[in-house]
Amino acid sequence: MLSSKADDFARKVRSCDTRGLARVLSMVENGHPLAHSILHSLYNPERSCLTIGITGPPGGGKSTLTDRLITYWRGNGNKVGVIAVDPSSPFSGGALLGDRIRMQDHASDPEVFIRSMGSRGHLGGVSGTTRDAIEVLAAASYDPVIVETIGVGQTEVEIASLADITLLVLVPGQGDEVQTMKAGIMEIGDIIVLNKADRPGIEQLEMSVSASFELIPDQAERPPVIRCSAQTGEGLDKLTDAIVSCAFSGTGRKATARKRTTLILGSIIREKGRELARKLVSDRYGSVEEAIESILEGKTTPYEIGEVLSGFLENKQENRE
Numbered sequence: 001m002l003s004s005k006a007d008d009f010a011r012k013v014r015s016c017d018t019r020g021l022a023r024v025l026s027m028v029e030n031g032h033p034l035a036h037s038i039l040h041s042l043y044n045p046e047r048s049c050l051t052i053g054i055t056g057p058p059g060g061g062k063s064t065l066t067d068r069l070i071t072y073w074r075g076n077g078n079k080v081g082v083i084a085v086d087p088s089s090p091f092s093g094g095a096l097l098g099d100r101i102r103m104q105d106h107a108s109d110p111e112v113f114i115r116s117m118g119s120r121g122h123l124g125g126v127s128g129t130t131r132d133a134i135e136v137l138a139a140a141s142y143d144p145v146i147v148e149t150i151g152v153g154q155t156e157v158e159i160a161s162l163a164d165i166t167l168l169v170l171v172p173g174q175g176d177e178v179q180t181m182k183a184g185i186m187e188i189g190d191i192i193v194l195n196k197a198d199r200p201g202i203e204q205l206e207m208s209v210s211a212s213f214e215l216i217p218d219q220a221e222r223p224p225v226i227r228c229s230a231q232t233g234e235g236l237d238k239l240t241d242a243i244v245s246c247a248f249s250g251t252g253r254k255a256t257a258r259k260r261t262t263l264i265l266g267s268i269i270r271e272k273g274r275e276l277a278r279k280l281v282s283d284r285y286g287s288v289e290e291a292i293e294s295i296l297e298g299k300t301t302p303y304e305i306g307e308v309l310s311g312f313l314e315n316k317q318e319n320r321e
Contacts, residue, residue, distance in 0.1 A: 053163030
């Protein structure tokens with residue numbers, strides 16, 4: 001049963017209480033004991049909120065592009081939520097960069113909520129709690145929710161499992177960097193955005209992107225490639241048209257709900273599985289560090305520990321039957 005405090009926080013989120021919303025996001029990010037109860041209360045698998053992920057190498061103009069997209073949706077009367085994931089401070093664990101500074105035009109708009117989150121060492125280009133923060137903002141009636149990733153290359157592919165639409169932002173002047181991204185990040189973009197299109201080298205960049213599509217299976221759909229300049233506004237109308245078209249070209253609300261639920265549950269299973277495995281190893285060997293020492297001393301191996309974990313799960317299953 002949910003506690004009355006968790007219910008109170010959930011009501012504040014649904015009523016768009018800004019201070020309450022900020023408090024809940026902090027609780028989620030910091031692993032507060034009430035966070036799971038609040039998320040349980042707020043979760044709606046068939047929410048209509050669109051989630052847009054913006055990813056790509058550093059220096060691609062992702063924040064400027066985010067600023068432009070906020071302007072577009074505010075012009076349509078939408079409340080817009082933004083989660084900007086930045087590198088973490090090694091001291092506080094908080095975000096090193098303040099995205100409110102880079103989006104000053106919207107920071108004071110009561111219909112725009114911008115949240116900077118530290119990555120805290122998470123390797124997917126997003127924070128480990130980004131998934132939950134999206135659900136909180138969706139429950140507060142923000143639509144769309146834009147997630148801007150750190151910008152670290154191939155490790156950013158995780159955003160594709162969180163967003164309904166992923167924009168891969170590339171810029172001229174990267175040279176062979178596009179080649180190194182083919183094996184991972186090039187496959188995640190629902191829309192490829194060639195930003196800073198007013199700069200020299202845009203034609204070469206577009207040719208490199210087209211060449212990278214040769215690695216995509218023949219039956220797979222090629223993503224649209226849009227030239228634009230977030231700085232000048234050139235091509236932004238084509239980009240927003242492509243986003244809207246992509247948003248409404250799916251297989252329907254139920255299919256989207258199933259995809260979101262499958263991804264969230266899979267992520268939670270992985271997280272809880274790691275927690276359970278660490279606890280079991282600690283219970284048997286004293287701690288993970290002591291287990292490592294036992295391996296180094298030749299008393300056991302990682303594979304034997306793996307068999308111990310599997311045996312525990314099999315015993316649990318047998319007892320249940």
